[in-house]
Amino acid sequence: MSVTGTSRTSTLLPRSRPARSGLVIAASVSAALVVNLVLWASGLAAGGTFEHTDAGEVMSAAPGGVVLMTVLPLTVGLALAALLMLWWNGFARIAQVVGAILPLATIQGTISADFDTPSTVALTLMHVVIAVVAVAAIELLRVRR
Template sequence: MSTTETSSPSPVLSRSWTTGRPVVVAAAVAGALVVNLVLWLIGLAAGGSFEHTDAGATVSAAPGGVILMTVVPLGVGLTVAVLLGMWWPGFVRIAQVVGALLPLATITGTLSADFDTASTVTLTLMHVVIAAVAVVALEKVR
């Protein structure tokens, strides 16, 4: 190819860039889930019960709550951000800010519940994990 010729973008590169997004979302959700389940096990070993009182009844927040509250918000949030980012690329940066702030803001719910100290600290760390994973995954997509 001479210096005056230009090459067209590779269909392999553009296709892998598009198909790579679901992989990033799935890997981010799976990674966050693994980290949060490890944190849950550490919290259990530290004496956490992960139980709180709700409407007079004792409710357990783990392991089902850990799985549900990691997979659903992160999976839905990242998927929506990626889809809207395909339409408006600047949206991914906005989603990073929201993805960092929203999990951190919801720590207040954990702090206001009557969890024991080990459970409160562990659940708070899980929120931080979700915030960090959201930012890193969206940066990878961006």
């Protein structure tokens, strides 16, 4: 009688850690961007303008702002987490806490701006999407031994 072990790594992801990390980051950022663009379109359909006043000027927060503020922080944060996890895999838990807290903490800026209600709701939900995706992506980046 023999005992066989099962691999804990997915057969769908590359075995090389850098390749796997790159794939996880790209897929996570893409998923967050798609969801946030759907939220933006829903906000527009609900009558949102995604405009606010800053220093007397009317500024638009979308769609370019939605793309930039989804892709840039999430990509940088996940790449930094992946690099630090090469040094110490336990950093994943710290990164998950930071990845959840930062996007949720910045909701205050959205609420305090003079966006209309549909825009405020959609933008707030976008922050939540980034927090959820960051935590889930870092879990996928974590190497299980």
